[in-house]
Amino acid sequence: MYRLLLTLLGVIAMTLSASAGFVSPSQMGTGALLLKTNEPGKYVEAPRVATDFDITITGPIARTRLTQHFRNPTNGWIEGTYVFPLPENAAVDSLKMVIGERIIVGDIKERQEAKQIYEEAKAKGQKAALLDQERPNIFTNQVANIGPSETIVIQIEYQEAIRQSGGLFALRVPTVVAPRYVPDPKIVVSENAQFYTVKDSVPDRDKITPPVLDPRKSAPVNPLTLTVHLNPGFALGTVMSSFHDVMAASLAGGAKLITLAKPEFATRDFELTWKPLPGAEPQIGLFAETVNGSDYALAYVTPQVQPAAEKRQLRDVVFVIDNSGSMGGPSMSQAKASLIYALDRLDPMDRFNVVRFDDTMDILFADTVQASRDNVQAAKSFVGRLEASGGTEMIPPLRAALRDARPDDQTTLRQVVFITDGAIANEQEMFDVLSMMRGRSRVFMVGIGSAPNSFLMTRAAELGRGAYAMIGEGGQVEDRMRELFAKLENPAVTNLKAEFDQAQAEVTPSPLPDVYQGEPVMVLIKMPDRKGMLKLRAEVAGRDWTLALPLDRAEKGQGIAKLWARRRIDDAEVAQTMGTITPEEADKRILALALEHHLVSRVSSLVAVDKTPARQPGEKLTRAEIPLNLPAGWDYDKVFGTEQSAPPVLERDAKLDVTLIAMTKSPVSAQKDAIKTVDLPQTATPSELLMLVGALFTLLALVFALFARRARLA
């Protein structure tokens, strides 16, 4: 009797746990190679052997080479999907892959075309790789036909402009994509209604544990290594790593070589900040390069803003604080500390309000109220009581914060300060609401935690004509908030315009955003011929401000053309969000830029195909097969493990169950059904089975009742 019950309970439990042990790409925390399993849309993570960042900073530009090694743990041929984070303003231009003894170099193609090339190569049994942009800061790389026990090296290169603010130069290297709250199911591929297709036929309930432990916790993971060559172009003052212990060595010419002091897991962003020596601050910088007959220049200027003499303008501030589950732990206390700091900075004449949200939201006051002592005290105790839990529904609180009771009031500055880790996947929806409703409000983003969503922070601040600050740990709260408040309280550089002697110069960002105190004005220019003057005009603290730069007196720089193109792509996306151009027009502009400058974007991908057929299965990867041009600074034994390959992994508690991974005995070309078709979900409910079982029990009840009657009569 109870056996049947257990069977049924077991089936129900199995249904619930069927998805355990698998992940989908949107759940991935770090850059990881995901291997397809026998269940559609489900992946397990391949053992990661090594991750290396090699960063060269030259003046205002950083070029990063990211190399990761993965091993195919099965004895069959597999296809992997590799998900990884990059800075949101990264111009990704190079994909190289070393599989076995081959190096494959990626080529930029229109996204659909790239996909087609990849699929064709895959069907033919060739090794191929496809690099797509999923978000400006999240990329995926698919790798086809990885041989048995092969080690794969994936190398990606990108560049970005160094951020400056308040005399501080900063580089942030994301190593983790924080798991995102996905309000819509569209990204999560979960055809998990596989009611009765569970392989385990053991009906006992106590044996129905997930088939493997969560691979995100159990796959052996290697520490990451990181090297920064810092040539700032000025006399270096202090250099600091915000979250990691580093070692620094001085090189010739004032440069520094910075490496991690000890191996680290990729669990938090790496941030390096540096300052010039007092007196060596570069107020103005101008760098240029020539690509394909066009000149490109990068100029930055830090305007000297006089401390505001007149009485400061009154503010009307709405603080929004995220208390969703992803903010749990230190993030929540940092967010609270930031907000309490902000409340303390209010002037009693200012008006303010506080909104908190997870998947629900509360607005403290019906409208903004005077920052009287009582009101501020009420807000502080409201904030003090917050606890992190629930999902992240960011749209309603954003709408509430942007709803302006006095849209025509010119006497106050309306500001929205949004404190969150940004762990959401519907960024575009946020941007749409922001551009539609911003009115006179300015939006300031405070990114909290070890891996905030930098794309959301920077783009939202740009659309909201505000600024952003990133707070990675408790100790940073005061410094970063003070800096942000200096921005909130002091007049910005507004109405910024760039003028040229020659007519054909193309400037980006376009339109030039307002600049807050301590930030440099940064412009990228493309022009046929670099001569004449660049004139910057702006309004600073109510006064006119102009500056002229002779363009021919620029220093040589590298990668400026790519940064220019990358920033033009942002311009097109922003213009689309603001509704000034259609999505089709934006796609067209982005594609033209991306193809010309060899960049990955939302409409262009890098695809690499190995023209020679894949090697025979079963061959073991040996040292001799490894190409000699390993990235500089790589130690072979560290990377591939010593002979017989016990990779130097910091083993966590469990092993990967290789039987879960979908593999084939040969490269896919040998399969008949290489045509990709749509997998169909499970479309039977257990309702009829349940009813049948119900009916059987009812029948059984009747039989028992009959026995009971007989027994009584006897």
Place this chain on the structure above:
Amino acid sequence: MTAELDTLPAFWMRRSRRARKGFREFQLQTQASSPSEKRPRPAGVWLLLAFLSAALGLIFLGEGLWIKAKAELAQILLERAFTQSIVTGKPVKPWRWADTWPVARIRVPRLAVSSIVLAGGSGQALAFGPGHLDRTPLPGERGTAVFAAHRDTHFRFLGDLKPGDEIKVTPSDGLTFTYEMTAAEIVRWDRSNIDAQASGYNLALATCWPLDGTFSGPLRYVVHARLKPSGL
């Protein structure tokens, strides 16, 4: 699949073996003992078993009926949300905690059926309505839009569709596209032969095969349809 196929009959066989054994013992007892000492199981035990079975039976029956009722009831809320999303032009969640939203209405005029299609092919979505599979185009777009639904609820009618039948699909922009059924086939779930990027404007409706099956399996019944040239 195998779990209950194997264990259910096995269980019943064991059950009946025990019953046979009990019966033999009963026969032995009747032969060995005098009529006055004849003591089968007391009535109370049988009664308890009867109540237990009845309760379990009701639970399972209720669970099964609930699945069907949910599928029907949800459509009322979905209808409302869909109408709203046509008006606003934005996805509207049918209820606050929903993880999906209506994307289209599908109607077959000849069979007088209509239901609201939800985004995604997840089990959660399919419990309430047909699902529009991710990574397939929207109806009216190039390629093959794929809808899937349970054979015992929303796509119960697939078996009644005949080639030539009109299938009308209204995505949330409010335009109605008329498709015409061309063929149907039985395929494995992972070898569907449906190419989402196929040329032309196609629609595929999928449900589990056999249509009146009790257990779920790897086979799917797929109805193929093509966009009718607009009759303007």
